[in-house]
Amino acid sequence: MAQRTYNHVMVRHNLSIAAAAAALFVLAWVWPEGAEPPASATTAVEPTVSGSSAPASAGDGEADATGAPEAPSSAAEPSDPVSESESPPAPAPSPSPVAAPAATMYEGPLGTRNRTGDDRVALTFDDGPSPKWTPKVLDMLRAQGVKATFCVIGAYAEAYPELVADIAREGHTLCNHSWFHEFDLGKWSSEEIRANLQRTNDAIVKAAPGAAVAYFRHPGGQWTDRAIAVAADLGMESLHWTVDPSDWNSKKTQKQIREHVLGRSGPGAIVLLHDGASNQAEMYGALASIFAEFSRRGYVYSAL
Secondary structure, three states: OHHHHHHHHHHHHHHHHHHHHHHHHHHHHHOOOOOOOOOOOOOOOOOOOOOOOOOOOOOOOOOOOOOOOOOOOOOOOOOOOOOHHHOOOOOOOOOOOOEOOHHHHOOOHHHOEOEOOEOOEEEEEEEEOOOOHHHHHHHHHHHHOOOOEEEEOHHHHHHOHHHHHHHHHOOOEEEEOOOOOOOOHHHOOHHHHHHHHHHHHHHHHHHOOOOOEEEEOOHHHOOOHHHHHHHHHOOOEEEOOOEOOOOOOOOOOHHHHHHHHHHHOOOOEEEEEEOOOOOHHHHHHHHHHHHHHHHHHOOOEOOO
């Protein structure tokens, strides 16, 4: 009798274990992936980590000029083509920028910086200063309450020091764009690159004593590891861009420049423009409507 009772208990015990195992198997099979388990569960389930999104584009990948700039000159330049009807309204109040992952800031060529790092948009102006167009750009930026970044050529900084001083005085950021827009600078020896960049920095600081030169932008975006390393050794971050409308190209119209910038800019974008080069009239003509649309979108600006 005792033996039969013992056997009956063991059978019930084994059946209970089998039923519990089956229930756990069914629960594991039907439970949605990544869902939080009920409080009664005895084992915690780690949430599924989704893969990161595809990296942002390093930019349009276009060079910022087709050849070396002309020597500094005070000759008369084209008249202002902007119509009064394009005068933009004052910027609308915008929300505070949202911090972005640091990794998304450095997806330019060879790990150069091509985004602001948050929702702000940065306007950058290359190949100046120009005695005709830099003052006009500064006037428009002042009217809009916008701070920008100016990547200046050393020879022009030496020729027009008062313009560099104006840029610094109005709170804009200064960037080294080489001594005379040498496209192949990055292929030079480290000593030659250093001499070129230091000469440019010296001209900038002489024009605007105490100004910081925080960035270096390689002419044409033709980056090399050597140029990046030398710039870093001189305390400069290598600055690329997100959007390049090729506004230096004399074949580009005001409409093409405007549509390219507006069509490809978004939060965090660094926009490449030129207050120097050879097509400033069309670039300047597009600026008013670019500001108007950026204001409508609620963009906040960064001087980097």
